[in-house]
Amino acid sequence: MADRRLDLPQGTLDLLILKSLALEPRHGWAISERLRQVSSDALTIRQGSLYPALHRLERRGWIKAHWGTSDNNRRAKYYELTTRGRKQLESEISAWRDLSAAIAHVLDGV
Amino acid sequence: MLTDWTSRLRSLLRRAAVERELDDELRFHFEQLVESHLRRGLSPDDAVRHARIDLGGLDQIKEEHRDARGITVIDNLSRDLRHAGRQLRRAPGPAAVMVLTLAVAIGATAIVYNTIDVVWRMVPVATERVVLVASTDPRPSQAQSGMSGGLALTGTSVPDLVDWTAQATTVEEFGAFRYGSATLTGLDAPVRASVVYATTNLLSMWGLDVARGRGFAAGEGRTGAAPVALLTPKFWQRQFSSSPDVLGQSVLLNGVPHTIVGVLSTKADTRLFGRSDVMVPQVLDAAGTARDERRLYVTARLKEGVTREMAAAELDAIAKQLRTQYPHTNARTSVVVRPLIELTGGETPFVLFLLALIAVLILAMACANTSNVILAQAASRQHERSLRAALGASRFDHVRLFMIESVVVSAAAGAVGLLLASWGIDGIRWLAGPDFGESSVNGTLVLVVTATSFVVPFAFALLPALRSSRPDPIHLNESSRLVSTGSGQRARSLLVGVQVALAMVVTIQVVLVGRTAWNLRTAEYGFDPARVMTFRMDLPEERFPDPTQVTQFYTDLLARIEAIPGVISTAAINRLPIGDRELSARVTIEGLPPVADDERPFAAVATVTREYFRTLRVPLLRGRGLSEADFGRGPAVALVSEEAARRLWMGADPLGSHITLAGAPLPTTPVLVVGIVANARSSNLDPRVMPYVYVPSSWYAERAMAVLVRTDNADPVQVAPAIRAQAAQLNPNEPIFAVSSMEQVLFEDRSGMYTIAGLLAGIAFIALCLTATGIYGVLSYSVAQRTREIGVRMALGARPRVILQMVVRQGAAPILAGGMVGLLVALGLAYLMTTSTSFVDARDPRGYAVVIVSMVLIAFTASYVPARRATKVDPIVTLR
Numbered sequence: 001m002a003d004r005r006l007d008l009p010q011g012t013l014d015l016l017i018l019k020s021l022a023l024e025p026r027h028g029w030a031i032s033e034r035l036r037q038v039s040s041d042a043l044t045i046r047q048g049s050l051y052p053a054l055h056r057l058e059r060r061g062w063i064k065a066h067w068g069t070s071d072n073n074r075r076a077k078y079y080e081l082t083t084r085g086r087k088q089l090e091s092e093i094s095a096w097r098d099l100s101a102a103i104a105h106v107l108d109g110v
Numbered sequence: 111m112l113t114d115w116t117s118r119l120r121s122l123l124r125r126a127a128v129e130r131e132l133d134d135e136l137r138f139h140f141e142q143l144v145e146s147h148l149r150r151g152l153s154p155d156d157a158v159r160h161a162r163i164d165l166g167g168l169d170q171i172k173e174e175h176r177d178a179r180g181i182t183v184i185d186n187l188s189r190d191l192r193h194a195g196r197q198l199r200r201a202p203g204p205a206a207v208m209v210l211t212l213a214v215a216i217g218a219t220a221i222v223y224n225t226i227d228v229v230w231r232m233v234p235v236a237t238e239r240v241v242l243v244a245s246t247d248p249r250p251s252q253a254q255s256g257m258s259g260g261l262a263l264t265g266t267s268v269p270d271l272v273d274w275t276a277q278a279t280t281v282e283e284f285g286a287f288r289y290g291s292a293t294l295t296g297l298d299a300p301v302r303a304s305v306v307y308a309t310t311n312l313l314s315m316w317g318l319d320v321a322r323g324r325g326f327a328a329g330e331g332r333t334g335a336a337p338v339a340l341l342t343p344k345f346w347q348r349q350f351s352s353s354p355d356v357l358g359q360s361v362l363l364n365g366v367p368h369t370i371v372g373v374l375s376t377k378a379d380t381r382l383f384g385r386s387d388v389m390v391p392q393v394l395d396a397a398g399t400a401r402d403e404r405r406l407y408v409t410a411r412l413k414e415g416v417t418r419e420m421a422a423a424e425l426d427a428i429a430k431q432l433r434t435q436y437p438h439t440n441a442r443t444s445v446v447v448r449p450l451i452e453l454t455g456g457e458t459p460f461v462l463f464l465l466a467l468i469a470v471l472i473l474a475m476a477c478a479n480t481s482n483v484i485l486a487q488a489a490s491r492q493h494e495r496s497l498r499a500a501l502g503a504s505r506f507d508h509v510r511l512f513m514i515e516s517v518v519v520s521a522a523a524g525a526v527g528l529l530l531a532s533w534g535i536d537g538i539r540w541l542a543g544p545d546f547g548e549s550s551v552n553g554t555l556v557l558v559v560t561a562t563s564f565v566v567p568f569a570f571a572l573l574p575a576l577r578s579s580r581p582d583p584i585h586l587n588e589s590s591r592l593v594s595t596g597s598g599q600r601a602r603s604l605l606v607g608v609q610v611a612l613a614m615v616v617t618i619q620v621v622l623v624g625r626t627a628w629n630l631r632t633a634e635y636g637f638d639p640a641r642v643m644t645f646r647m648d649l650p651e652e653r654f655p656d657p658t659q660v661t662q663f664y665t666d667l668l669a670r671i672e673a674i675p676g677v678i679s680t681a682a683i684n685r686l687p688i689g690d691r692e693l694s695a696r697v698t699i700e701g702l703p704p705v706a707d708d709e710r711p712f713a714a715v716a717t718v719t720r721e722y723f724r725t726l727r728v729p730l731l732r733g734r735g736l737s738e739a740d741f742g743r744g745p746a747v748a749l750v751s752e753e754a755a756r757r758l759w760m761g762a763d764p765l766g767s768h769i770t771l772a773g774a775p776l777p778t779t780p781v782l783v784v785g786i787v788a789n790a791r792s793s794n795l796d797p798r799v800m801p802y803v804y805v806p807s808s809w810y811a812e813r814a815m816a817v818l819v820r821t822d823n824a825d826p827v828q829v830a831p832a833i834r835a836q837a838a839q840l841n842p843n844e845p846i847f848a849v850s851s852m853e854q855v856l857f858e859d860r861s862g863m864y865t866i867a868g869l870l871a872g873i874a875f876i877a878l879c880l881t882a883t884g885i886y887g888v889l890s891y892s893v894a895q896r897t898r899e900i901g902v903r904m905a906l907g908a909r910p911r912v913i914l915q916m917v918v919r920q921g922a923a924p925i926l927a928g929g930m931v932g933l934l935v936a937l938g939l940a941y942l943m944t945t946s947t948s949f950v951d952a953r954d955p956r957g958y959a960v961v962i963v964s965m966v967l968i969a970f971t972a973s974y975v976p977a978r979r980a981t982k983v984d985p986i987v988t989l990r
Contacts, residue, residue, distance in 0.1 A: 027135075027138070028135060028138075028139050029138065029139045029142040029143070032139075033146075051132075051135065051136065051139075070138070074138060074141075075134065075138070076135075076138050077131070077134070077135045077138070
């Protein structure tokens with residue numbers, strides 16, 4: 001199982017966080033669970049790097065945070081996308097698509 | 111970007127709250143993690159353990175988070191600041207020395223800055239290319255201030271200015287003004303107003319405006335125009351309670367109705383116009399005034415591209431032409447063009463430059479002294495530094511720590527310096543009076559002090575910081591440095607020598623001037639100023655055309671004053687002793703061998719009323735005093751002073767001889783000398799007495815007189831309201847002004863000297879502080895460097911007393927050398943001052959003794975403190 005886990009390339013964590021918030025506001029734990037589930041455990045986020053990343057995004061104004069109540073009635077900090085964050089997500093997705101397509105192209109071509 | 115900074119700021123301001131939120135957030139995550147592990151069937155202990163592993167160190171996350179918040183720098187800074195505070199507290203002595211040194215220097219800089227600022231603002235000219243144009247006169251003249259290049263600058267006459275205006279092509283426009291005074295009536299009570307006569311274009315040319323109403327119109331400067339007047343803001347407030355209704359009102363100036371058309375803006379309220387009350391147009395009519403009545407201060411706005419030199423060349427050519435055209439009045443007159451600031455005196459730019467230089471010098475010395483203290487500190491903290499370097503502190507860390515410590519010191523010094531400066535400025539204002547203008551601690555000054563405090567550490571601390579921060583962990587187990595390297599020791603000794611010399615020179619001058627000032631305070635004036643009040647009146651020619659009317663008025667006035675309870679006697683004189691410059695005339699004595707006109711002796715001529723000598727208590731020595739009959743139609747008489755009798759008669763008896771007085775307005779009829787009175791001084795600063803000739807006020811009636819009133823009251827000015835009432839009853843249109851006690855008159859005349867003495871005392875204080883800290887710094891450094899050597903000496907049996915002597919002796923050489931040089935220079939300077947002025951007496955052994963003894967005491971104390979520290983060196987510790 002450990003062999004199947006991939007390390008995240010530099011800079012993609014932000015993209016994944018933004019994407020996971022695209023549908024609804026989530027708290028930190030939910031984001032990490034969501035990413036694990038969606039990637040079928042293939043992607044592993046170092047739990048410790050999640051929060052610095054969240055606060056970095058918040059500071060850039062792409063997400064904003066508010067305190068709310070979690071499913072099990074606990075106080076939790078929820079993050080949601082801002083308008084600017086949504087735009088950022090779109091441009092990062094297209095950038096990522098272009099990049100991976102280009103890399104795939106190179107890999108196939110050679 | 112903005113959100114970024116607000117978030118950072120929020121992080122910083124709400125640090126506790128942000129940390130708590132982060133804590134809560136991470137705990138929530140942790141608990142969720144534990145729960146998910148439990149769900150997978152782990153035991154509670156294992157679940158917690160795995161959660162910890164998964165999440166990584168909580169503290170590490172928090173640290174990362176703080177880094178991301180960008181407050182590490184500030185956190186570090188506050189840690190460094192705390193560290194600096196601890197270091198300074200650990201060595202309070204050196205810290206205090208550094209703060210004191212820098213505070214004195216920063217305070218001095220602030221005062222100098224403030225002074226320059228005040229002087230610079232005295233001339234309220236906002237426009238460019240405005241220069242001062244002055245006539246010069248090679249004859250020594252004291253009528254107007256300012257000696258430049260041996261030429262006395264004088265004002266300019268109206269006809270000359272009219273000719274310049276007509277001919278000059280390099281000048282856009284001339285603007286001129288002169289001072290005068292007039293009686294202002296049409297108000298509740300008549301007042302004496304100081305008047306500025308300004309050309310109608312002056313305000314607009316200088317870029318000044320009016321706060322209310324309008325300025326002068328161009329036509330109002332012509333003869334025959336309807337007279338108008340502007341009020342200065344202070345006068346408007348004082349006389350009219352700042353009422354806006356004043357515009358359009360009419361007041362009488364010397365009996366001529368003037369319409370008030372405006373109020374000057376407060377920008378004009380500087381020394382130049384600040385003490386004036388009213389501004390009226392100066393009429394530029396060449397026919398109206400004499401060509402040698404040179405009273406106008408002329409400024410000129412040069413045309414675009416014209417330099418001062420070009421304007422000077424052209425105006426000089428015009429002046430040459432006027433010289434041949436009017437040889438009678440202009441034969442010796444030429445023109446100079448000067449920077450406008452010289453309106454406050456020809457020497458102003460030089461004095462300001464000198465002040466700035468002194469400030470820089472003081473700052474530089476304070477920095478050098480502080481540098482030495484820091485080096486001493488650094489040397490004794492070598493071990494601590496090596497340890498840090500060994501533990502991985504970078505050189506940058508090191509320099510940063512060092513600089514932060516220095517900035518803390520400097521900031522403290524800035525605060526203390528600001529306090530010193532505010533005291534100093536208050537002192538100067540108190541001494542110099544309103545002449546110094548408005549000055550106070552303002553925002554700019556605080557800014558200057560703050561800037562200075564943050565700049566100077568780079569001058570005094572950066573070098574020692576870099577020098578002592580060479581990363582060198584080797585020092586940890588190094589036991590070398592048994593002997594001081596002596597590098598830079600010579601430069602340091604030189605510095606101490608120079609400071610001692612300077613302090614010596616300044617302190618000696620201060621003591622000499624101070625003693626002169628003290629002697630003046632207790633000097634014999636030849637009259638008794640106590641309990642005497644004085645005021646002035648000036649009767650306008652329009653209402654008192656006949657001299658007998660003037661005499662009659664003053665006779666009546668004095669009679670009324672004499673009747674006031676508490677008044678012992680009263681008298682009037684044309685020129686108030688000490689307060690006024692005396693009127694002088696050449697004296698011809700009948701019966702003595704004739705001398706050439708040019709060589710006839712001068713004497714001061716005073717016209718007095720009968721009770722003058724009794725009122726000021728000037729004793730009659732021989733002959734008789736003035737009697738009632740002398741003020742009638744009888745033969746003209748005079749009294750002469752002892753000095754006049756001695757100098758003018760040269761051994762002959764003055765009593766019974768006839769003299770004639772040759773001075774512009776005086777009658778040329780001979781007068782009979784009937785008595786000799788004691789000498790009275792006419793000037794404070796000149797201890798030599800003038801020969802005096804006193805004539806009855808009826809012989810030559812002056813319209814402007816100073817009245818003296820001897821009272822039985824310790825505060826003589828208290829009779830002023832009664833006098834005012836009597837004067838108003840006698841004539842409601844003539845104001846009394848310049849009401850003061852005679853003692854106040856004496857004080858004001860000396861205040862210039864007090865200012866100089868005060869300033870010198872301040873500089874001497876600074877010089878002594880710097881010297882003390884200089885010696886202290888150098889010896890501290892030397893002791894710190896020689897710690898091991900001293901330890902060895904003590905281990906070998908040297909007694910503390912020997913060590914003490916050794917250190918003190920080391921400091922003594924530069925101190926002695928500097929002291930000798932300083933003493934010689936001071937002697938030379940004092941000798942120069944004694945010969946050029948009668949200000950100071952260079953032969954004042956007590957003064958020198960006081961200075962030498964105090965310098966020795968200061969030098970000894972400053973060397974004793976570090977020397978004692980040397981004796982406290984523990985040989986065991988230093989040798990280990």
